[in-house]
Protein backbone atom coordinates (compact mmCIF):
# COMPACT_ATOMS: atom_id res chain seq x y z
CA UNK A 344 0.00 0.00 0.00
CA UNK A 345 1.24 3.49 -0.77
CA UNK A 346 0.84 5.96 2.05
CA UNK A 347 1.15 9.55 0.93
CA UNK A 348 3.71 11.70 2.74
CA UNK A 349 2.33 14.12 5.33
CA UNK A 350 2.62 17.01 2.87
CA UNK A 351 1.26 15.15 -0.17
CA UNK A 352 -1.97 16.83 -1.31
CA UNK A 353 -3.16 13.84 -3.39
CA UNK A 354 -6.40 12.00 -2.62
CA UNK A 355 -5.90 8.24 -2.83
CA UNK A 356 -8.00 5.18 -2.16
CA UNK A 357 -6.59 2.43 0.07
CA UNK A 358 -9.13 -0.27 -0.77
CA UNK A 359 -9.05 -3.24 -0.56
CA UNK A 360 -5.86 -2.90 1.49
CA UNK A 361 -5.87 -5.54 4.24
CA UNK A 362 -8.99 -7.23 2.82
CA UNK A 363 -9.13 -9.79 -0.01
CA UNK A 364 -10.00 -8.55 -3.49
CA UNK A 365 -13.47 -10.17 -3.21
CA UNK A 366 -14.30 -7.69 -0.45
CA UNK A 367 -14.50 -4.99 -3.12
CA UNK A 368 -17.94 -6.28 -4.14
CA UNK A 369 -19.22 -5.22 -0.73
CA UNK A 370 -16.83 -2.37 -0.05
CA UNK A 371 -19.23 0.48 -0.72
CA UNK A 372 -21.96 -1.10 1.45
CA UNK A 373 -21.94 0.75 4.79
CA UNK A 374 -23.59 -2.19 6.58
CA UNK A 375 -20.83 -4.51 5.38
CA UNK A 376 -18.25 -2.01 6.65
CA UNK A 377 -19.94 -1.97 10.08
CA UNK A 378 -20.25 -5.76 10.27
CA UNK A 379 -16.59 -6.21 9.38
CA UNK A 380 -15.10 -3.77 11.86
CA UNK A 381 -11.86 -4.77 13.55
CA UNK A 382 -12.71 -5.03 17.23
CA UNK A 383 -10.44 -7.73 18.66
CA UNK A 384 -6.78 -8.39 19.31
CA UNK A 385 -6.89 -11.30 16.86
CA UNK A 386 -8.40 -9.09 14.17
CA UNK A 387 -5.57 -6.61 14.60
CA UNK A 388 -2.78 -9.17 14.74
CA UNK A 389 -4.03 -10.87 11.60
CA UNK A 390 -3.31 -7.70 9.70
CA UNK A 391 -0.66 -5.54 11.31
CA UNK A 392 2.39 -5.84 13.54
CA UNK A 393 1.37 -4.59 16.98
CA UNK A 394 3.79 -3.11 19.46
CA UNK A 395 3.80 -4.28 23.10
CA UNK A 396 2.24 -0.92 24.06
CA UNK A 397 -0.64 -1.54 21.68
CA UNK A 398 -1.19 -5.17 22.68
CA UNK A 399 -1.40 -4.11 26.32
CA UNK A 400 -3.71 -1.26 25.42
CA UNK A 401 -6.13 -3.54 23.59
CA UNK A 402 -6.31 -5.88 26.59
CA UNK A 403 -7.14 -2.95 28.90
CA UNK A 404 -9.60 -1.23 26.56
CA UNK A 405 -12.43 -3.71 27.06
CA UNK A 406 -13.63 -2.09 30.27
CA UNK A 407 -12.96 1.52 29.32
CA UNK A 408 -13.73 2.47 25.73
CA UNK A 409 -14.29 -0.26 23.16
CA UNK A 410 -12.04 -0.63 20.16
CA UNK A 411 -13.72 -0.77 16.79
CA UNK A 412 -12.30 0.22 13.41
CA UNK A 413 -14.09 0.16 10.06
CA UNK A 414 -12.24 -1.63 7.22
CA UNK A 415 -12.22 1.66 5.31
CA UNK A 416 -10.39 3.47 8.13
CA UNK A 417 -8.26 0.47 9.03
CA UNK A 418 -6.70 0.58 5.58
CA UNK A 419 -5.15 3.94 6.39
CA UNK A 420 -2.97 2.22 9.00
CA UNK A 421 0.63 1.63 8.04
CA UNK A 422 1.32 -2.01 8.96
CA UNK A 423 4.95 -1.48 9.89
CA UNK A 424 5.02 2.03 11.31
CA UNK A 425 4.54 1.99 15.10
CA UNK A 426 4.25 5.79 14.99
CA UNK A 427 1.56 5.76 12.30
CA UNK A 428 -0.72 8.77 12.96
CA UNK A 429 -3.82 6.72 12.17
CA UNK A 430 -3.17 3.88 14.61
CA UNK A 431 -2.54 6.33 17.45
CA UNK A 432 -6.11 7.57 17.02
CA UNK A 433 -7.95 4.24 17.09
CA UNK A 434 -5.69 1.50 18.51
CA UNK A 435 -5.49 1.67 22.30
CA UNK A 436 -2.09 1.96 23.95
CA UNK A 437 -1.01 0.82 27.39
CA UNK A 438 -0.65 4.47 28.49
CA UNK A 439 -4.47 4.73 28.47
CA UNK A 440 -4.44 2.78 31.71
CA UNK A 441 -2.70 5.60 33.60
CA UNK A 442 -4.75 8.53 34.86
CA UNK A 443 -2.70 11.72 35.19
CA UNK A 444 -3.58 13.94 38.19
CA UNK A 445 -5.10 16.64 35.96
CA UNK A 446 -7.41 14.20 34.14
CA UNK A 447 -11.15 13.79 34.55
CA UNK A 448 -13.96 11.41 33.49
CA UNK A 449 -16.14 14.33 32.32
CA UNK A 450 -13.53 16.96 31.37
CA UNK A 451 -15.99 19.52 30.00
CA UNK A 452 -18.44 19.27 32.90
CA UNK A 453 -21.29 18.17 30.65
CA UNK A 454 -23.14 15.99 33.14
CA UNK A 455 -23.74 18.98 35.43
CA UNK A 456 -25.20 21.05 32.56
CA UNK A 457 -28.00 18.69 31.56
CA UNK A 458 -31.50 20.02 32.25
CA UNK A 459 -32.81 16.67 30.95
CA UNK A 460 -30.71 13.53 30.36
CA UNK A 461 -28.79 13.77 27.08
CA UNK A 462 -29.29 17.50 26.52
CA UNK A 463 -26.36 19.78 27.41
CA UNK A 464 -27.47 23.41 27.74
CA UNK A 465 -24.37 25.45 28.46
CA UNK A 466 -24.74 28.47 26.16
CA UNK A 467 -27.91 30.57 26.31
CA UNK A 468 -29.06 30.11 22.71
CA UNK A 469 -27.91 26.64 21.72
CA UNK A 470 -27.88 23.06 22.98
CA UNK A 471 -25.91 19.91 22.45
CA UNK A 472 -28.22 16.91 22.03
CA UNK A 473 -26.51 13.56 22.64
CA UNK A 474 -28.69 11.19 20.62
CA UNK A 475 -26.68 7.95 20.71
CA UNK A 476 -23.70 6.41 22.48
CA UNK A 477 -22.40 4.50 19.44
CA UNK A 478 -19.89 5.45 16.74
CA UNK A 479 -18.62 3.76 13.59
CA UNK A 480 -15.12 3.62 15.18
CA UNK A 481 -13.85 4.86 18.54
CA UNK A 482 -11.29 7.65 18.98
CA UNK A 483 -8.97 6.88 21.88
CA UNK A 484 -9.09 10.51 23.11
CA UNK A 485 -12.91 10.66 23.07
CA UNK A 486 -14.12 13.45 25.34
CA UNK A 487 -17.23 11.36 26.07
CA UNK A 488 -15.47 8.03 26.64
CA UNK A 489 -17.29 7.84 30.01
CA UNK A 490 -20.53 7.09 28.13
CA UNK A 491 -19.60 6.23 24.55
CA UNK A 492 -19.26 2.65 23.18
CA UNK A 493 -21.30 1.03 25.96
CA UNK A 494 -18.48 -0.62 27.94
CA UNK A 495 -17.53 2.15 30.43
CA UNK A 496 -18.87 2.78 33.92
CA UNK A 497 -21.55 5.28 32.90
CA UNK A 498 -24.44 4.85 30.46
CA UNK A 499 -25.66 7.59 28.17
CA UNK A 500 -29.21 8.30 29.17
CA UNK A 501 -31.11 10.11 26.49
CA UNK A 502 -34.76 10.90 26.97
CA UNK A 503 -35.86 12.11 23.58
CA UNK A 504 -39.41 13.02 24.59
CA UNK A 505 -38.19 14.96 27.63
CA UNK A 506 -35.63 16.70 25.41
CA UNK A 507 -38.28 17.70 22.82
CA UNK A 508 -40.51 19.03 25.61
CA UNK A 509 -37.61 21.01 27.11
CA UNK A 510 -36.82 22.52 23.70
CA UNK A 511 -40.48 23.39 23.14
CA UNK A 512 -40.71 25.31 26.39
CA UNK A 513 -37.29 27.01 25.99
CA UNK A 514 -37.66 29.61 23.24
CA UNK A 515 -34.15 30.96 23.87
CA UNK A 516 -32.76 27.90 22.06
CA UNK A 517 -32.38 28.69 18.36
CA UNK A 518 -29.60 26.20 17.50
CA UNK A 519 -29.56 22.43 18.15
CA UNK A 520 -26.39 20.44 17.67
CA UNK A 521 -26.88 16.69 17.36
CA UNK A 522 -23.99 14.61 18.56
CA UNK A 523 -23.30 11.55 20.65
CA UNK A 524 -21.93 9.08 19.68
CA UNK A 525 -22.46 9.57 16.00
CA UNK A 526 -25.98 10.51 14.82
CA UNK A 527 -25.21 9.38 11.26
CA UNK A 528 -25.26 5.77 12.49
CA UNK A 529 -29.06 6.07 12.48
CA UNK A 530 -30.93 4.94 9.42
CA UNK A 531 -32.07 7.62 6.96
CA UNK A 532 -35.67 7.12 8.14
CA UNK A 533 -34.85 7.51 11.83
CA UNK A 534 -32.71 10.59 11.28
CA UNK A 535 -35.39 12.06 9.03
CA UNK A 536 -37.97 11.63 11.82
CA UNK A 537 -35.65 13.21 14.39
CA UNK A 538 -34.87 16.21 12.18
CA UNK A 539 -38.54 16.60 11.27
CA UNK A 540 -39.49 16.59 14.96
CA UNK A 541 -36.93 19.34 15.70
CA UNK A 542 -37.96 21.35 12.64
CA UNK A 543 -41.53 21.39 14.02
CA UNK A 544 -40.36 23.58 16.91
CA UNK A 545 -40.78 27.09 15.52
CA UNK A 546 -38.00 28.89 17.41
CA UNK A 547 -35.33 26.41 16.30
CA UNK A 548 -33.69 28.20 13.39
CA UNK A 549 -30.60 26.17 12.84
CA UNK A 550 -29.65 22.49 13.03
CA UNK A 551 -26.24 20.92 12.98
CA UNK A 552 -24.87 17.42 13.22
CA UNK A 553 -21.44 16.54 14.55
CA UNK A 554 -20.19 13.36 12.88
CA UNK A 555 -17.01 11.49 12.13
CA UNK A 556 -18.83 9.12 9.79
CA UNK A 557 -17.76 11.01 6.64
CA UNK A 558 -14.19 10.03 7.68
CA UNK A 559 -14.73 6.57 9.25
CA UNK A 560 -17.50 5.37 6.96
CA UNK A 561 -17.84 7.53 3.82
CA UNK A 562 -19.95 4.72 2.31
CA UNK A 563 -22.77 5.95 4.58
CA UNK A 564 -22.98 9.25 2.67
CA UNK A 565 -25.23 7.99 -0.11
CA UNK A 566 -27.08 10.09 -2.67
CA UNK A 567 -30.42 9.14 -1.00
CA UNK A 568 -29.14 10.23 2.39
CA UNK A 569 -28.04 13.62 1.01
CA UNK A 570 -31.42 14.01 -0.71
CA UNK A 571 -33.16 13.46 2.66
CA UNK A 572 -31.00 16.11 4.38
CA UNK A 573 -32.08 18.74 1.81
CA UNK A 574 -35.52 18.84 3.43
CA UNK A 575 -34.10 20.11 6.71
CA UNK A 576 -32.11 23.18 5.72
CA UNK A 577 -30.53 25.24 7.15
CA UNK A 578 -28.53 22.22 8.30
CA UNK A 579 -24.76 22.25 8.82
CA UNK A 580 -22.48 19.27 9.41
CA UNK A 581 -19.29 19.39 11.46
CA UNK A 582 -16.94 16.62 10.44
CA UNK A 583 -13.84 15.47 12.32
CA UNK A 584 -10.64 14.90 10.35
CA UNK A 585 -7.25 15.06 12.06
CA UNK A 586 -4.74 13.97 9.46
CA UNK A 587 -4.47 14.55 5.70
CA UNK A 588 -4.27 10.78 5.02
CA UNK A 589 -7.89 10.53 6.22
CA UNK A 590 -9.01 12.49 3.16
CA UNK A 591 -9.21 9.64 0.66
CA UNK A 592 -11.01 9.63 -2.70
CA UNK A 593 -14.06 7.96 -1.03
CA UNK A 594 -14.14 10.67 1.65
CA UNK A 595 -13.74 13.44 -0.91
CA UNK A 596 -16.61 12.02 -2.98
CA UNK A 597 -18.90 11.68 0.07
CA UNK A 598 -18.14 15.24 1.17
CA UNK A 599 -18.78 16.37 -2.40
CA UNK A 600 -22.27 14.82 -2.29
CA UNK A 601 -23.02 16.62 0.99
CA UNK A 602 -21.75 19.93 -0.40
CA UNK A 603 -23.83 19.44 -3.57
CA UNK A 604 -26.89 18.89 -1.33
CA UNK A 605 -26.26 22.37 0.04
CA UNK A 606 -24.90 21.26 3.42
CA UNK A 607 -22.25 23.74 4.62
CA UNK A 608 -19.49 21.85 6.41
CA UNK A 609 -16.89 22.67 9.02
CA UNK A 610 -14.12 20.50 10.40
CA UNK A 611 -13.37 20.08 14.09
CA UNK A 612 -9.95 18.57 14.67
CA UNK A 613 -8.22 17.69 17.89
CA UNK A 614 -4.56 18.54 18.35
CA UNK A 615 -2.87 15.20 19.09
CA UNK A 616 0.71 14.39 19.91
CA UNK A 617 2.32 12.32 17.18
CA UNK A 618 -0.71 12.73 14.90
CA UNK A 619 -1.05 16.32 13.77
CA UNK A 620 1.23 18.39 16.01
CA UNK A 621 3.35 19.75 13.16
CA UNK A 622 2.58 22.74 10.94
CA UNK A 623 3.22 20.81 7.68
CA UNK A 624 0.65 18.17 8.66
CA UNK A 625 -1.94 20.76 9.66
CA UNK A 626 -1.33 22.79 6.52
CA UNK A 627 -1.85 19.81 4.24
CA UNK A 628 -4.95 18.81 6.24
CA UNK A 629 -6.59 22.23 5.95
CA UNK A 630 -5.71 22.56 2.26
CA UNK A 631 -7.26 19.17 1.49
CA UNK A 632 -10.34 20.11 3.53
CA UNK A 633 -10.82 23.26 1.43
CA UNK A 634 -10.53 21.13 -1.71
CA UNK A 635 -13.43 19.08 -0.27
CA UNK A 636 -15.42 22.29 0.39
CA UNK A 637 -15.03 21.90 4.15
CA UNK A 638 -14.08 24.97 6.15
CA UNK A 639 -11.74 24.28 9.09
CA UNK A 640 -13.78 25.39 12.12
CA UNK A 641 -12.13 24.49 15.43
CA UNK A 642 -8.78 23.04 16.40
CA UNK A 643 -9.29 21.69 19.93
CA UNK A 644 -6.67 21.42 22.57
CA UNK A 645 -7.15 17.78 23.64
CA UNK A 646 -9.55 17.56 26.59
CA UNK A 647 -8.22 16.32 29.94
CA UNK A 648 -9.84 12.93 29.47
CA UNK A 649 -8.66 10.02 31.64
CA UNK A 650 -5.71 8.20 30.09
CA UNK A 651 -4.94 10.76 27.36
CA UNK A 652 -1.63 12.29 28.48
CA UNK A 653 0.32 10.44 25.76
CA UNK A 654 -1.87 12.12 23.14
CA UNK A 655 -1.87 15.64 24.55
CA UNK A 656 0.51 18.45 23.60
CA UNK A 657 1.29 21.66 25.46
CA UNK A 658 -1.03 24.60 24.80
CA UNK A 659 1.92 26.57 23.39
CA UNK A 660 2.32 24.01 20.59
CA UNK A 661 -1.23 24.69 19.44
CA UNK A 662 -0.70 28.44 19.44
CA UNK A 663 2.49 28.03 17.43
CA UNK A 664 0.67 25.89 14.83
CA UNK A 665 -1.88 28.67 14.34
CA UNK A 666 0.98 31.14 14.05
CA UNK A 667 2.48 28.91 11.35
CA UNK A 668 -0.78 29.05 9.38
CA UNK A 669 -1.98 32.65 9.77
CA UNK A 670 -0.65 34.76 6.92
CA UNK A 671 1.17 31.77 5.48
CA UNK A 672 -1.94 30.30 3.90
CA UNK A 673 -5.56 31.05 2.91
CA UNK A 674 -7.52 32.68 5.71
CA UNK A 675 -10.43 30.30 5.10
CA UNK A 676 -8.10 27.41 5.91
CA UNK A 677 -7.33 28.52 9.46
CA UNK A 678 -9.36 27.01 12.31
CA UNK A 679 -9.93 28.74 15.63
CA UNK A 680 -7.77 27.10 18.29
CA UNK A 681 -9.86 26.54 21.46
CA UNK A 682 -9.72 24.94 24.88
CA UNK A 683 -13.00 23.57 26.18
CA UNK A 684 -12.81 24.94 29.72
CA UNK A 685 -12.19 22.12 32.24
CA UNK A 686 -15.23 21.63 34.44
CA UNK A 687 -17.58 23.42 32.07
CA UNK A 688 -16.32 26.79 30.84
CA UNK A 689 -17.27 26.30 27.23
CA UNK A 690 -14.91 26.92 24.33
CA UNK A 691 -12.24 29.51 25.02
CA UNK A 692 -10.33 30.89 22.00
CA UNK A 693 -6.55 31.08 22.03
CA UNK A 694 -4.67 33.18 19.53
CA UNK A 695 -1.06 34.10 18.87
CA UNK A 696 -0.32 37.57 20.14
CA UNK A 697 0.21 40.10 17.37
CA UNK A 698 -0.02 43.16 19.64
CA UNK A 699 3.52 44.01 20.77
CA UNK A 700 2.54 47.14 22.67
CA UNK A 701 -0.61 49.06 23.43
CA UNK A 702 -0.56 52.73 24.48
CA UNK A 703 -3.40 55.24 24.76
CA UNK A 704 -4.02 56.30 21.18
CA UNK A 705 -2.02 53.61 19.37
CA UNK A 706 -1.08 49.94 19.15
CA UNK A 707 2.17 48.42 17.96
CA UNK A 708 1.64 45.27 15.93
CA UNK A 709 3.67 42.62 14.24
CA UNK A 710 2.62 40.75 11.11
CA UNK A 711 3.13 37.09 10.22
CA UNK A 712 6.65 37.86 8.96
CA UNK A 713 7.65 39.68 12.13
CA UNK A 714 7.52 43.17 10.57
CA UNK A 715 6.38 45.87 12.98
CA UNK A 716 3.53 48.32 12.34
CA UNK A 717 1.97 51.18 14.32
CA UNK A 718 -1.76 51.71 14.14
CA UNK A 719 -3.11 54.96 15.66
CA UNK A 720 -6.64 55.51 16.95
CA UNK A 721 -8.70 58.15 15.11
CA UNK A 722 -7.79 61.81 15.68
CA UNK A 723 -10.86 63.85 16.73
CA UNK A 724 -11.69 66.46 14.11
CA UNK A 725 -10.67 69.95 15.34
CA UNK A 726 -13.51 72.49 15.63
CA UNK A 727 -11.72 74.80 13.10
CA UNK A 728 -11.67 72.08 10.44
CA UNK A 729 -15.35 71.37 11.07
CA UNK A 730 -16.28 75.06 10.82
CA UNK A 731 -14.18 75.56 7.70
CA UNK A 732 -15.93 72.66 5.94
CA UNK A 733 -19.36 74.01 6.87
CA UNK A 734 -18.35 77.47 5.63
CA UNK A 735 -17.68 75.93 2.19
CA UNK A 736 -21.17 74.45 1.82
CA UNK A 737 -23.39 76.91 3.76
Ligand SMILES: *Cc1c(COP(=O)(O)O)cnc(C)c1O
Pocket residue numbers: 463464465466469470471520690
Ligand atom coordinates in the same frame (compact mmCIF):
# COMPACT_ATOMS: atom_id res chain seq x y z
C1 LIG B 1 -19.35 23.04 21.36
C2 LIG B 1 -20.64 23.16 22.02
C3 LIG B 1 -21.67 23.89 21.44
C4 LIG B 1 -21.54 24.59 20.11
O1 LIG B 1 -20.58 25.62 20.20
P1 LIG B 1 -20.27 26.55 18.93
O2 LIG B 1 -19.13 27.41 19.37
O3 LIG B 1 -21.52 27.33 18.65
O4 LIG B 1 -19.91 25.65 17.80
C5 LIG B 1 -22.86 23.97 22.12
N1 LIG B 1 -23.03 23.39 23.31
C6 LIG B 1 -22.04 22.69 23.91
C7 LIG B 1 -22.28 22.09 25.25
C8 LIG B 1 -20.81 22.54 23.28
O5 LIG B 1 -19.85 21.83 23.86
